[in-house]
Amino acid sequence: MNEQQNEIPAQSPKDRGSIVKVLAPATVANLVCGFDVLGMCLHEPNDLMEIKLLDEKKIIIISADGYPLPLDPAQNTAGAPLVEMINEMPGNIGFEVTIHKKIKPGSGIGSSAASAAGAVVGANHLLGNFFSKQDLVRFAMFGEKVASGVKHADNIAPCIYGGITLIRSIHPLDIVPIPAPELFVTIVHPQIEVRTSDARQILRKEVLLKDAIKQWGNIAGLVAGFIQNDLALIGRSLEDVIIEPVRSILIPGFDEVKLMCKQAGALGGGISGSGPSIFMLSKDEPTAIAVENVMKEIYNRIGLDYHTYVTTINQTGVTIIDN
Ligand code: HSE
Numbered sequence: 001m002n003e004q005q006n007e008i009p010a011q012s013p014k015d016r017g018s019i020v021k022v023l024a025p026a027t028v029a030n031l032v033c034g035f036d037v038l039g040m041c042l043h044e045p046n047d048l049m050e051i052k053l054l055d056e057k058k059i060i061i062i063s064a065d066g067y068p069l070p071l072d073p074a075q076n077t078a079g080a081p082l083v084e085m086i087n088e089m090p091g092n093i094g095f096e097v098t099i100h101k102k103i104k105p106g107s108g109i110g111s112s113a114a115s116a117a118g119a120v121v122g123a124n125h126l127l128g129n130f131f132s133k134q135d136l137v138r139f140a141m142f143g144e145k146v147a148s149g150v151k152h153a154d155n156i157a158p159c160i161y162g163g164i165t166l167i168r169s170i171h172p173l174d175i176v177p178i179p180a181p182e183l184f185v186t187i188v189h190p191q192i193e194v195r196t197s198d199a200r201q202i203l204r205k206e207v208l209l210k211d212a213i214k215q216w217g218n219i220a221g222l223v224a225g226f227i228q229n230d231l232a233l234i235g236r237s238l239e240d241v242i243i244e245p246v247r248s249i250l251i252p253g254f255d256e257v258k259l260m261c262k263q264a265g266a267l268g269g270g271i272s273g274s275g276p277s278i279f280m281l282s283k284d285e286p287t288a289i290a291v292e293n294v295m296k297e298i299y300n301r302i303g304l305d306y307h308t309y310v311t312t313i314n315q316t317g318v319t320i321i322d323n
Contacts, residue, residue, distance in 0.1 A: 013128035016055040020125050021322040024049055024118025025314050026103050027110035028185070029154040029273040032238045033218035039154035040164045042185060044311040045102050047114045051122035054094035059083055067101040077112040077143035078119035084139045085123060085131070095123050106193035108277035113155030116143025121160060121318040134173055136160050148196035155273065162317035164226060180313045181229045184288035188257065188295035189277040191305040194250050199274035203246055211241045231267055231283055238268030238281070251276045253302050257295055264290045285310070
């Protein structure tokens with residue numbers, strides 16, 4: 001990662017008591033074949049967060065909509081990263097974070113990452129961008145640890161950098177932004193909750209060499225497809241022979257959704273993160289809407305409540321909307 005992509009232009013630190021508002025977007029982790037190493041940022045949905053600079057070394061969490069979020073900072077996905085951040089800052093500095101949670105926890109579209117990334121980007125803005133993007137990812141991963149027991153960056157990195165990111169390594173952190181083509185994304189979120197920790201627990205700990213060969217062929221193909229804007233290559237690389245066969249049993253209607261969406265013209269897709277949301281990539285908006293209609297028909301027939309989104313790839317990541 002070159003320094004220019006990593007640095008955020010410095011500003012003067014804000015006065016104590018200043019408040020910044022941020023939009024923290026949803027993300028799709030894994031992108032089917034890239035378990036824990038690929039992620040993509042979306043324009044919709046977003047959490048809204050307000051972060052206030054305090055003059056004492058403490059973190060206060062407020063759940064604005066009465067959503068039952070843990071309010072102990074060490075147990076909160078926005079709080080834990082800020083605890084790490086203030087421990088690396090000299091002086092008496094803290095933050096009060098008000099979270100309007102719009103991305104449902106357990107949805108598979110990066111709810112915990114949005115809280116963590118939104119908190120650190122907003123806090124860093126108040127500090128005059130004291131920290132680099134890579135530092136922010138490092139802090140925000142503490143939020144993922146709270147949420148799922150494991151530090152993974154495939155939601156956090158695209159949420160902070162925008163676009164599509166490859167996390168080549170987390171020890172040491174090595175984040176590679178991948179040029180993202182202008183694709184449409186359709187998401188269906190069946191209204192069941194899949195906890196990331198549970199969805200990780202059921203995975204086999206070993207893979208067969210023949211499966212690994214297929215998987216890394218697909219990962220390389222997908223990245224090449226994004227860089228070359230080769231839609232056919234993207235489509236045939238959206239295949240996961242390791243994780244999806246195990247996790248898809250947790251998602252009612254998964255196989256049918258995938259098959260029918262491709263028949264409706266989607267390039268391909270699969271489980272978003274650890275599920276239960278399913279995402280599909282399409283070359284244009286009419287196709288993405290046709291794909292949405294297929295998803296709706298299937299879940300109406302199954303009789304399971306759902307939310308759908310038709311959106312595009314967000315090249316910016318967390319956005320400061322008021323300061
Ligand atoms: N890579 C993580 C997983 C993402 O699939 O468990 C969780 O959103």
